[in-house]
Structure formats: structure tokens, C-alpha cells
Amino acid sequence: MHIKPVKNQPQFGNSPVDVLVKGLQACERTPMLNVAVVDVLTAIAPRTAVETFYTPQKVDKDGKKYREPNPHAGFEAFRRESSGLIVNCLIPGVVATGIAKLIQKPIIGQNSDLAAVGANSDLLDKIKFYHKADPDATLKSMVLDMTGADGKNVKVFKEILGDVDFGKPAKEIYEQVLKKTGVAENIKFAGDEKFFSNNLKSVLSNTQKVLDDFAKSGAKDFDKYIDGAKKLVRHKSFGALALILPLAVAMQPLNRWITHKSSGRKCAPIHAEHKELSDKEKSELRRQKFVSVGAMLGVALMSLGFKKPGARMFEFKGSLPTMDQARLVSTATFASRMISSQDKDDLREATVRDIITFSGMYFLGDYVAKGIATAMEKCIPGAKLINELKPLEQGAGSLKKIKHWVKNTALKSSDEAGSIVTDALQKVNNKHLRALCQLGSLGFSLVVLGAFVPVYNRTLTNKKKMPKAQRIDFVKEGKVRFIGQ
Numbered sequence: 001m002h003i004k005p006v007k008n009q010p011q012f013g014n015s016p017v018d019v020l021v022k023g024l025q026a027c028e029r030t031p032m033l034n035v036a037v038v039d040v041l042t043a044i045a046p047r048t049a050v051e052t053f054y055t056p057q058k059v060d061k062d063g064k065k066y067r068e069p070n071p072h073a074g075f076e077a078f079r080r081e082s083s084g085l086i087v088n089c090l091i092p093g094v095v096a097t098g099i100a101k102l103i104q105k106p107i108i109g110q111n112s113d114l115a116a117v118g119a120n121s122d123l124l125d126k127i128k129f130y131h132k133a134d135p136d137a138t139l140k141s142m143v144l145d146m147t148g149a150d151g152k153n154v155k156v157f158k159e160i161l162g163d164v165d166f167g168k169p170a171k172e173i174y175e176q177v178l179k180k181t182g183v184a185e186n187i188k189f190a191g192d193e194k195f196f197s198n199n200l201k202s203v204l205s206n207t208q209k210v211l212d213d214f215a216k217s218g219a220k221d222f223d224k225y226i227d228g229a230k231k232l233v234r235h236k237s238f239g240a241l242a243l244i245l246p247l248a249v250a251m252q253p254l255n256r257w258i259t260h261k262s263s264g265r266k267c268a269p270i271h272a273e274h275k276e277l278s279d280k281e282k283s284e285l286r287r288q289k290f291v292s293v294g295a296m297l298g299v300a301l302m303s304l305g306f307k308k309p310g311a312r313m314f315e316f317k318g319s320l321p322t323m324d325q326a327r328l329v330s331t332a333t334f335a336s337r338m339i340s341s342q343d344k345d346d347l348r349e350a351t352v353r354d355i356i357t358f359s360g361m362y363f364l365g366d367y368v369a370k371g372i373a374t375a376m377e378k379c380i381p382g383a384k385l386i387n388e389l390k391p392l393e394q395g396a397g398s399l400k401k402i403k404h405w406v407k408n409t410a411l412k413s414s415d416e417a418g419s420i421v422t423d424a425l426q427k428v429n430n431k432h433l434r435a436l437c438q439l440g441s442l443g444f445s446l447v448v449l450g451a452f453v454p455v456y457n458r459t460l461t462n463k464k465k466m467p468k469a470q471r472i473d474f475v476k477e478g479k480v481r482f483i484g485q
Helices: 016-029 031-053 071-107 121-133 135-144 170-181 200-217 222-263 279-303 323-339 344-379 398-408 414-418 430-464 468-476
Strands: 057-059 065-067 146-150 153-156 187-189 386-388 409-411
Touching: 016 031, 016 414, 016 430, 031 071, 031 323, 031 344, 031 430, 071 222, 071 323, 121 135, 121 200, 121 222, 135 146, 135 170, 135 200, 146 386, 170 200, 200 222, 222 323, 279 323, 279 344, 323 344, 344 386, 344 398, 344 409, 344 430, 398 409, 414 430
Parallel strands: none
Antiparallel strands: 057 065, 146 153, 146 187, 386 409
């Protein structure tokens, strides 16, 4: 009997939609790639356009309204946003790998090459522990000692993976484990209270690389080798951050200096002429800067879940920075922009723009995607997109349910969603539903970061430049929200 798919489920063909789905899945698998895509689509392009062309409205001699483009503001916006992408996302991994290549031989040994390996101290400690227990089956012992979150269930790997061949390449082992357990992201080792800092694919791939490198290096003492590898991780991570953070802080002062030189004006590019601030205005501006930077630091801590920052949080786990490293560099970048502001309008624009941008990129977009997934699970039979990391208390009230959703649930990865087998009558493609969650997050960023923030900021600035009588007419006409229209 031929079973027709249910019509209300998303159906994807082979063409541009498949390409879009694969792109969204790539962004989901590599969070820093997602940040880079969001940066290009919601910051670099739209903000350059808005700050160039959405200028105060003028009236010519014939009474026609027009806007005069401001290329100096546009070019500053382009340099500001693109330099943020380069410094925050692209350079750190290159710098870390370069440092590792320079220092690894004296630290680990002449024949070792761990410069591009993404094992952090947490993983190296696990490898050391399980190697000591069983040197010939280190990887197998690690995996069989794991549990993982799959929906509301906890999968015990040793009860499921009896026939997995752990002698194969990491990619093949990953596919076998994923198919049998449905777990890829939220894994936990026996005896650990918290979920592990690396996902399953990272553990398998980097463990094999470390064990292979040890065998090739000719080293005799495995514990000493691992201690050297941990030292290398620390040195490359904090060496890279020590170089990147000052660069991130220096970018906006340099950017503004270029604007001053190219425009011939000492003021922020949102103004037509420089106005010297009084001592009282300078004092008030300094006070406002402290408030803005304090708010930026508060949002950064909130994005970390108010966890106490530790050294291991900022170690590299691959060729791209981790999300925690990106948060650190972005915080320094955005705080520098606030400190570099030349007047209260300049500071207001920087504060609104960068705090909302940070929130959208580093946690609000994730909550949007998780919210869409939660709604899909309730509305689409067979949709399975959420992992529960900790059971909800019996009889929990509304506030506890919200807190539980925020802290103790996680969106499945596309690999996890793709491993789910559902009722043939439902024909639910959870992998495609997961891509729609990612698309919803991107759409949220486009609307808020790419449209609302730059237009809102520039609208307030433009309003202040209107003649007083024009502003009064503007308010009477009810156009306060759409200044200059």
C-alpha cells in the first residue's frame, strides 16, 4: 500500500531548498560560522546601507524633500562591522594555530604535531584517565562509559553499543553511535555531574588524533605527553587571546581616526560639524560611558548563564574560536566602541546597537530557535527536536517551567534530528524541521539586528537634527516612530 505523506508537513525537493537546508545545517553544526553569516547579513550589509543613505531629510529650493548620502558614516560602519567579523571570528584560530606550531616541539617533542588538534584540557584529562585504565582500548572505554540525552530519555551507551567496531575511523564510529543512540551533543561521562564540554564528534575525532600522535611521536610516558599537550592548549589559547583582545579594543579608535582623516572633521560621522563639549558635558559623557560599559558586561555575564568564568572556558576546541571565546572578544570590542564615542548621540547609538547585537548573536537567536522547536513539537505529530537535560519537577508551577525550559532543555542538532525514525504515516522529516528552526533564528536576527536596530538608532539621531518646528509637526502627525518618512 502506498502511504501518502501528510500535507501539512514541510516537504523539500532536490533543488535550491536542499542547498538552503544544507547551508542552515552547516551554520548549526559550526556556531562560529553561524555568527559570521549573521554578521554579514544583519550587520555589515544593512548597517552600511542605512548609515550611508538614511540621513536627515532636507528640503531643496523647490520644496522637494531629499536625503543627502553620508559616505563617511557608511564607510565607518562597513569598517566597524567587517573588522568585528575578522577580529572576533576569523583571526583567533589562525593565531592560535600559528602559536602552537612555534612552541609545540619544545613542549611535547620533536615528532609531535598537535597544533591543529582541537582537544582541550577537559578532553585531554579524560583521555589520560581512560588510557591509564586500558591503554589498548582507550576510545572504546570512553564511549562505553558515556550516557547521553535523547528527548526525555537518558541513553546508557554500554547497554546499546555492544557491536560497534571502535577500530574504524572516527567518522564511521560516530555514524554508528549516532544511529544506535540518537545522541551527538549532550553527553556525560560516568561519575560526572555536568554534561561534557565537547560533543560526541569532537571527542571521537580528537581522541583518535591524540592517540595517533602519541604513537607517532615515539614518546614513552603517556601521562607526561598529555601534560605537555595541556600546556600547549593553554599557551596557544591564552597567547592568541593576549594578541587578539588588544587588537579588538584598538579597532574602533583606529576606525574613527580613519574617518577623521578622510572627512576632515573631528566629530563623529553622524554630525556635519565638530562641536566642542563643555566640561559639564564631558563629565556627563564619562558617566554615561561607565553605565554603558557596565550594561555590556552584565549582558556578557548573562550570556554565560552567570557562571563564574574559568580558564578552561576560553580554551580552543578547534580551528575556530569557541562561543565563550567569541563572547569575550566581542565584549572587549563593543565596550571599546562605547568608550570611543565622542558625544551622547554617538554613545547612544553604540550602546543600543552593540548590546542588542551581542544579545541576538550569542543567546536570543538560540532561544528563538528553541522556541520554534518547542512549538513544532506541540503542533506537529512526530516532531522531536528538544532534549531535556534535567527532568522537570513534579507539580512545577509556571515560573519553574519557564526556568526549566531556559536552563535544562537544549535543541537537538541536525545530526540527532536526522537519526530519528518516526511513524511512516506521519512522514516527519525532523532534520528539515531543525533547519526551519535555524532559519527562524536567522530571520529574527535579520529583522532585529539588520532592520530595527540601525533604523531605530538613525531615526532618533535624525530627529534631533530637525528644526524644532519641524519636530513639533512631526509629533503632531503621529510619525515619531518613523522619523524622516
